[in-house]
Amino acid sequence: MAQALLIVGINHRTAPVEVRERLAFRDEEMAPALSRLKLVAPSVSEAALISTCNRVEMIAVAEHSEAAGNELIGFLAAERRVEPQLFAPAIYRLEGREAVRHLFRVGTSLDSMVVGEPQILGQLKDAYVRAAEAGTVGIVLHRAFHRAFSAAKKVRERTLIGHGTVSVSSAAINLAKQIFDSFEKKTVLLMGAGEMAEATARQLMRLGVESLLITNRTFDRAVAIARALGGTAVPFDSFRPYLKIADVVIGSMTANRPMLAREDIETLLPERKYRPMFLIDLGVPRNFHAGLNQLDNVYLYDIDDFAAVTDDTREEREREAQKAEAIVEIELETFWRWLSGLELVPAIKDIRANIERLREAELRRHRAWLAALPEDQRSHIEALSRGIINKILHQILSELRRNNGVVEGIYAADVARRLLGGELTAEELRSAAARIRAGDDEPED
Numbered sequence: 001m002a003q004a005l006l007i008v009g010i011n012h013r014t015a016p017v018e019v020r021e022r023l024a025f026r027d028e029e030m031a032p033a034l035s036r037l038k039l040v041a042p043s044v045s046e047a048a049l050i051s052t053c054n055r056v057e058m059i060a061v062a063e064h065s066e067a068a069g070n071e072l073i074g075f076l077a078a079e080r081r082v083e084p085q086l087f088a089p090a091i092y093r094l095e096g097r098e099a100v101r102h103l104f105r106v107g108t109s110l111d112s113m114v115v116g117e118p119q120i121l122g123q124l125k126d127a128y129v130r131a132a133e134a135g136t137v138g139i140v141l142h143r144a145f146h147r148a149f150s151a152a153k154k155v156r157e158r159t160l161i162g163h164g165t166v167s168v169s170s171a172a173i174n175l176a177k178q179i180f181d182s183f184e185k186k187t188v189l190l191m192g193a194g195e196m197a198e199a200t201a202r203q204l205m206r207l208g209v210e211s212l213l214i215t216n217r218t219f220d221r222a223v224a225i226a227r228a229l230g231g232t233a234v235p236f237d238s239f240r241p242y243l244k245i246a247d248v249v250i251g252s253m254t255a256n257r258p259m260l261a262r263e264d265i266e267t268l269l270p271e272r273k274y275r276p277m278f279l280i281d282l283g284v285p286r287n288f289h290a291g292l293n294q295l296d297n298v299y300l301y302d303i304d305d306f307a308a309v310t311d312d313t314r315e316e317r318e319r320e321a322q323k324a325e326a327i328v329e330i331e332l333e334t335f336w337r338w339l340s341g342l343e344l345v346p347a348i349k350d351i352r353a354n355i356e357r358l359r360e361a362e363l364r365r366h367r368a369w370l371a372a373l374p375e376d377q378r379s380h381i382e383a384l385s386r387g388i389i390n391k392i393l394h395q396i397l398s399e400l401r402r403n404n405g406v407v408e409g410i411y412a413a414d415v416a417r418r419l420l421g422g423e424l425t426a427e428e429l430r431s432a433a434a435r436i437r438a439g440d441d442e443p444e445d
Contacts, residue, residue, distance in 0.1 A: 003045070003140055003342065005099040006065045008072040008091060009057030012113050015090035017053075017304045021285035023080050023087060025051040026254050027126070033079050034134035040078070041071035046138040048131035048145070050106070052123050053196075053284040053303045054113050059103060061140045065095050100144060100335055104328045107148035108155040113306070114168060116161040116317050119195060121152045143338060151331040158327065161320040169200035171306035172280045173207070176248060179278050179299055183207040186247040190214045190231070191239070191259065193221045194252030196282050198229075201250060205229055213246070215239040217253070244268045250280045251287030262291040265298060351396060355389050 010020060025033060030049050037047055046061035058076065062068030073091060077084045094102050105111045107124045128145040131137045137145075155161060180186065188209050190201045193216045201212060212231030216222040222233040234242055243249070243264065253259055265277065279300040281288045286302055293300040363370065363385065370378055 003061050003063060003339075004065050004096055005103075005140065005144065005339075006060045006062055006068055006072075007057055007094040007099040007102055008060070008069050008076075009050075009055060010087055010090040010092070011055035011057070011111070012304065014092060015087060017284060017286060017302055018290075019087055019090055020054070020056060022082050023051075023056040023076055024053075024284050025049060025056070025079075027130075030127070030130040031134040034131055034136045036079070037075055038136060040075055041068065043068040043071055046141045047072075047136045048127050048141055050124065050127045052120070053282065055106075057106075059099070059141065059144075061138065065093075069093050097332065097336060100339075101328065101332050103144060104148050104151045104331055105325075107152040108324050108328060109152075109161070110321055110324055110328065113303075114171070115321055116163075117168070118162060121149070124148060124152075140339065140342075144335060147331055147335045151328055154327050154331070155324040159320040159323045161317055161324050163316070163320070168282065168303065168306050169196050169203060172200050172250075172282075172301065173203050175299075175301055175305070176204075176278050176280075179276055180247070183209050185210050187211045187213065187245050188248040188250065189234075189239070189242055189246035190225070191249065191251045191287065192216060192253035192283070193218070193225055194282060197250045197252030197280075198225060200280060200282070201225075201229060201231075204248065205231075209248075213239075213242055215242075240264065244271050246277070247275065248278045248280065249288075250282065252282040253287050255283065255285060255287060258286060258289040260288045260292065262289055262295065265292055266295055269295065269297070352393060355393060359385050359389050 010023065012020070030051065034047060034049055037044065041047070041060075043062045043064050044060045045063070048059045050057045050059065056076070058072045060068055060072060073084055073088075076087075102111065107121055109115055109117050109120050112120050124145070128137065128141075131141065176183075183204060186204075186209050188201060188204050188211070190197055190212065193214075201214075205212060212226070212229055213234050214222045214226045214229075214231050215234040215236050216225075217236050219233065219235055222236075225231070226233040243260075249260070251259060260279075274297050276297045276299065279288050279292060279298065281300065281302040284303060288300055288302075290300070290302075292298055363382075370381065373381075
């Protein structure tokens with residue numbers, strides 16, 4: 001296939017959080033990075049970037065997938081200033097149908113750490129928007145992402161995959177219950193305004209937490225969350241004194257380095273009389289230094305730790321996941337038929353043009369006696385000739401579309417084009433592909 005989908009990336013199954021955080025992109029970094037990609041990856045015609053706590057993936061369209069894959073890996077290494085050897089063992093490459101299937105499974109949460117979690121669809125939509133802003137989305141990725149959104153919607157409507165889902169926030173609460181007998185008289189400090197962190201704080205409030213403190217770089221955002229949850233906003237530049245009264249600290253800030261180091265907590269422990277502290281690190285990159293877990297009565301859990309938490313509804317959701325997989329396969333086939341049809345578009349255009357040239361040439365050959373006819377008769381002959389070629393075209397194009405995407409169909413298109421006196425040059429084919437990527441003459445499903 002001339003234009004193939006390609007995915008290069010790492011996720012929670014192939015790489016631990018300490019590797020994923022080295023490749024993670026902040027929200028505001030994605031569109032500029034994609035703009036730079038156009039300058040360093042000549043094999044890539046379209047691209048999008050997904051960066052969440054569980055995955056960093058490049059989704060691309062390219063004619064030469066091997067070269068494009070190498071360019072994407074080099075791009076990730078250069079952008080994050082890491083050696084490719086750091087993540088080479090964790091990298092996966094998916095091409096063609098497997099790449100499309102993976103994208104659809106990501107959007108439907110079938111590839112998530114917690115199957116059925118709802119956040120990934122929003123993250124996928126954000127990735128599409130940023131790629132569109134960077135100008136790296138063409139006709140193929142536009143259709144692929146929207147098919148992924150469609151698959152996710154159908155899975156939500158037709159299955160119970162999200163029913164009773166244990167989210168990362170719920171998993172964190174379950175771990176906290178193993179440390180604290182009760183949450184009464186406990187203080188929670190929420191650092192950051194991430195969706196998962198806010199959900200965790202809400203659940204803790206329902207369990208009877210005495211006080212909730214919220215800090216964020218944007219103080220207005222902290223105030224808004226505090227107002228919604230019945231907590232107290234704390235300015236970001238003065239949150240550290242409150243650590244000595246915090247029993248649970250939830251981190252979900254965007255940061256290039258840990259916001260809390262070992263010494264930040266170690267010096268507070270005597271003042272706390274070594275009462276237990278539970279640290280929930282939802283950030284990628286991580287918000288809390290891993291060494292905190294070595295302190296007495298300090299319990300630190302990061303995003304990877306929550307994958308091991310089991311729940312009573314897992315078996316039910318796995319049954320529903322089988323239904324979701326079937327929906328993904330149907331959406332995959334629909335998209336694949338469309339994508340395969342792109343190869344026929346240049347041939348169809350050329351066949352139409354060649355038949356029209358034959359018709360016009362024949363009319364010119366008889367222009368002398370045609371000119372002697374009354375205008376209405378000339379119009380009838382013109383209409384008759386158009387009617388004949390339209391019937392011929394309909395027969396040819398119907399057969400081609402019936403074989404849409406099949407090797408025999410593409411071969412038949414080339415034969416028809418040659419028989420009608422036309423053959424596109426390589427340059428003309430590239431030009432036609434460019435028009436298709438720009439959205440000209442997009443085939444219907």
